[in-house]
Amino acid sequence: MPGKTPxxxxxxxxxxxxxxxMILAGIILAEAAAIYDNKNAIQTQVYGPEARGGASKAExxxxxxxxxxxEVINAxxxxxLSQEACDKYAPNLKKNGLLIVDExxxxxxxxxxxxxxxxxxLAAETTGKPITANVVALGLLVGMxxxxxxxxxxxAVTARAPKGTEELNRIxxxxxxxxxxxxxxxxxxx
Amino acid sequence: MPGKTPxxxxxxxxxxxxxxxMILAGIILAEAAAIYDNKNAIQTQVYGPEARGGASKAExxxxxxxxxxxEVINAxxxxxLSQEACDKYAPNLKKNGLLIVDExxxxxxxxxxxxxxxxxxLAAETTGKPITANVVALGLLVGMxxxxxxxxxxxAVTARAPKGTEELNRIxxxxxxxxxxxxxxxxxxx
Numbered sequence: 001m002p003g004k005t006p007x008x009x010x011x012x013x014x015x016x017x018x019x020x021x022m023i024l025a026g027i028i029l030a031e032a033a034a035i036y037d038n039k040n041a042i043q044t045q046v047y048g049p050e051a052r053g054g055a056s057k058a059e060x061x062x063x064x065x066x067x068x069x070x071e072v073i074n075a076x077x078x079x080x081l082s083q084e085a086c087d088k089y090a091p092n093l094k095k096n097g098l099l100i101v102d103e104x105x106x107x108x109x110x111x112x113x114x115x116x117x118x119x120x121x122l123a124a125e126t127t128g129k130p131i132t133a134n135v136v137a138l139g140l141l142v143g144m145x146x147x148x149x150x151x152x153x154x155x156a157v158t159a160r161a162p163k164g165t166e167e168l169n170r171i172x173x174x175x176x177x178x179x180x181x182x183x184x185x186x187x188x189x190x
Numbered sequence: 191m192p193g194k195t196p197x198x199x200x201x202x203x204x205x206x207x208x209x210x211x212m213i214l215a216g217i218i219l220a221e222a223a224a225i226y227d228n229k230n231a232i233q234t235q236v237y238g239p240e241a242r243g244g245a246s247k248a249e250x251x252x253x254x255x256x257x258x259x260x261e262v263i264n265a266x267x268x269x270x271l272s273q274e275a276c277d278k279y280a281p282n283l284k285k286n287g288l289l290i291v292d293e294x295x296x297x298x299x300x301x302x303x304x305x306x307x308x309x310x311x312l313a314a315e316t317t318g319k320p321i322t323a324n325v326v327a328l329g330l331l332v333g334m335x336x337x338x339x340x341x342x343x344x345x346a347v348t349a350r351a352p353k354g355t356e357e358l359n360r361i362x363x364x365x366x367x368x369x370x371x372x373x374x375x376x377x378x379x380x
Binding site for chain 2: 023027030031034035040041042043044045046047048067070071162
């Protein structure tokens with residue numbers, strides 16, 4: 001039964017290089033949660049000296065209740081599209097947290113349980129636009145975790161897609177969903 | 191002498207209706223501060239039940255030092271493009287804080303010192319696109335306060351402008367700068 005479990009507080013970090021669209025991905029995820037799924041959400045970017053280094057990260061906290069403390073300390077989920085992002089933020093992942101990396105851009109991962117997917121390549125192959133990697137990553141993340149509903153993320157992606165790119169972004173999102181299904185399948189057989 | 195005074199901590203709220211681009215404006219302002227002006231910045235969106243009402247707000251904290259507490263409590267500066275945004279956030283403006291409103295969309299302001307400018311109309315008149323109101327507002331805000339440098343906001347706007355709209359956004363930003371100069375002139379004569 002696909003019942004709805006209330007989410008207490010889930011902390012998500014989306015990290016990559018500048019230009020990979022992770023900040024927009026964070027906004028889309030927060031809007032999916034808050035506007036379309038009726039949850040509370042906080043989306044934050046903290047820019048310190050590292051912002052000048054090209055690394056870029058977005059943080060999203062999602063909860064069914066009120067969110068007391070607005071900053072992510074130890075993420076439950078980290079998506080890292082670059083090696084620098086993985087090196088920097090994976091150490092702050094919670095024990096048993098979910099680490100998703102772009103396998104072609106992240107060679108070294110600190111946990112054996114990391115989910116490795118060629119996110120950018122699959123984005124390029126399915127949409128023709130490598131820049132949709134951020135939306136593929138969102139589809140993968142949502143498909144694997146259910147942190148927001150598929151309908152919510154679909155609406156949020158479409159609402160934020162630049163005019164004329166809605167279909168492209170839908171394809172990217174579905175690519176992420178399909179990847180998630182492939183990854184989850186062996187587990188659900190148990 | 192236009193010397194550089196270190197900024198301790200400035201809290202800014204940018205608020206309007208959904209679709210007026212205030213979240214993007216917050217990101218641009220934070221990136222101007224952090225990436226191009228070498229300051230620290232935090233940019234946050236808190237989505238509570240009010241997010242479903244259509245109101246949209248971005249918060250930015252800028253500092254030359256470290257930023258301890260990431261949330262805006264009492265803003266130093268509020269830009270409100272809609273009446274709802276003004277009603278909701280003006281009460282939390284600091285005493286002697288700066289309130290900038292779109293004069294055609296905000297009829298009631300709680301403080302007599304509010305700066306009233308027809309931001310959306312001037313955006314439409316100078317660029318042909320009412321949607322550039324958020325960038326006009328940024329130009330006005332930066333021109334009046336110097337919270338980031340003009341060069342920094344220019345670079346940040348250009349970096350975030352969708353391809354092909356860079357020139358349009360430059361015009362919108364300059365519209366904001368010109369408005370600021372007109373508003374500030376009487377004061378600088380004293």
